[in-house]
Amino acid sequence: MAYWTDKVAIVTGGSAGLGRVLAESLAEAGARVVLAARNPERLDRAVAAIAEQGWTVVGVPTDVTEDADVAALIERTIVEFGRIDLLINCAGCSDRGLAAETSVERFQELLELNFLATVRCCRAALPHLIRSRGHLVNIGSLAAKTATRFLGASPASKFPVAAYSQQLRSELKPQGVSVLLACPGPIARDDAGQRYDQQAANLPDAANQPGAGVKLKGIPPARLAATILQACQRRKAEVVMPGKARLLFAVAQISPAAGDWLLNRFTKS
Ligand SMILES: NC(=O)c1ccc[n+]([C@@H]2O[C@H](COP(=O)([O-])OP(=O)(O)OC[C@H]3O[C@@H](n4cnc5c(N)ncnc54)[C@H](OP(=O)(O)O)[C@@H]3O)[C@@H](O)[C@H]2O)c1
Known part of the structure; x- marks a missing residue:
């Protein structure tokens, strides 16, 4: 039996972009999938496209920045399928602006969506993931590890996702x-x-420009989704795409000045 067959997966931000492709890939691999997003029409369209293939899918209108919505998402999943094997925190957004000109309110807004919503969804799903000895996937960004120019509040809202994921990884391994x-x-x-x-x-x-001018080709979402799901299945710690970005992260840790130089060399100005 294929790995994902009959597993129950929740994908936040599953109605569009990467989340939708992840949800479709999981459904195609035999998982029972729950999509969570706010806009009900777009959610219905994503659910219909998956259901049309004969795959098992449910959409639950959810704002991941709201406690009550997230509690209802978990409850509905349990009522519908009785378990949770995988939570993918994909709802999120990027930003544009100069850090010095970005308002406190904008930082708060992005921290709410990119970081605190991840914490909220993890906390709500964890009792079920512990029971199933399942998987948690947090979608960060290269901006969770390096702060490129013009990204507004994005890096500051994604870095905590990396810290939280690293700490959770050690703490949840025994469970x-x-x-x-x-x-x-x-x-x-x-x-x-x-x-x-x-x-x-x-x-x-x-x-x-994509990535605020970083000199990288756009990653095909289907390839990214396949890489993420394979890494998840193998219980790996991180996916960095493209992998060469790891070199930048390592250099920046050892020498921030050399890291800045590299970063600026690989971004258009
Ligand atoms: N696009 C990129 O190039 C890129 C690069 C690196 C990392 N990422 C990360 O990958 C993830 C997906 O990005 P994307 O560009 O593919 O997304 P996208 O196309 O903009 O779609 C965002 C999804 O999240 C949902 N969403 C937004 N706010 C929400 C909320 N408060 N509650 C529930 N759902 C919400 C949206 O639906 P509703 O609006 O209807 O709620 C939609 O389903 C994000 O975490 C992003 O930071 C993206």
């Missing part, structure tokens, strides 16, 4: 729960280069 942190670079998508038109209007052109 049989694996924790995977995924740190992708820019993901290929149809609206790349236009998503931040408004936020990047007064910034150099690079700011509106």
Whole structure:
């Protein structure tokens, strides 16, 4: 039997982008999938596209920044399927702006969505993941490990996801729960280069580019999803894509000045 067959997976942010591709890949691999996102029409469309293939899927309208919504998401999953084997925290967003000009409110907003919602969903799902000796996947970003220019509040809201994931990984290992942190670079998508038109209007052109001008090709989402699910199945600690970014992380730890130099060399200005 294939690894994901009949496992129960929740994907937050499962109605669009990477979350939707992860949800489709899991459903295709035989998992029973629960999609969580706010906009009910978009959620319904994503659910219908998966159900049409004959795969098992449920959509639960959820705002992951709300305690009550997340509690209801977990409860509905248990009522529907009786267990949880995998939680993927994928709901999140990036940002554009200069750090010095980014407001306290914007930092709060992104911390709420990118970090605190991850904590909230993990806490709610953990009793079930411990029971199933299951998997937790937190979608970070290269910006969870390195702070590129023009990314507004994004790096400061993603770095804590890396710290939290690392600590959880050690603490949950004895209970049989694996924790995977995924740190992708820019993901290929149809609206790349236009998503931040408004936020990047007064910034150099690079700011509106994927990854705020980082010189990397967009990662095909299906390839990223496959890599994440394989790493999750193998109970690995991290996925970094592209892998060469690890070199930058290591250099920056040893010499921040050399790290800055490398980062600026590999980003358009
Ligand atoms: N795109 C990239 O190049 C890239 C690169 C590195 C990392 N990432 C990370 O990968 C993840 C997915 O990014 P993406 O660009 O593929 O996403 P996306 O296309 O913008 O989709 C975001 C998803 O999250 C949901 N969402 C947003 N706020 C939510 C909330 N408060 N509660 C519940 N669901 C919410 C959205 O649905 P609703 O709006 O209907 O709620 C949607 O389903 C994010 O964590 C992002 O930081 C992306």
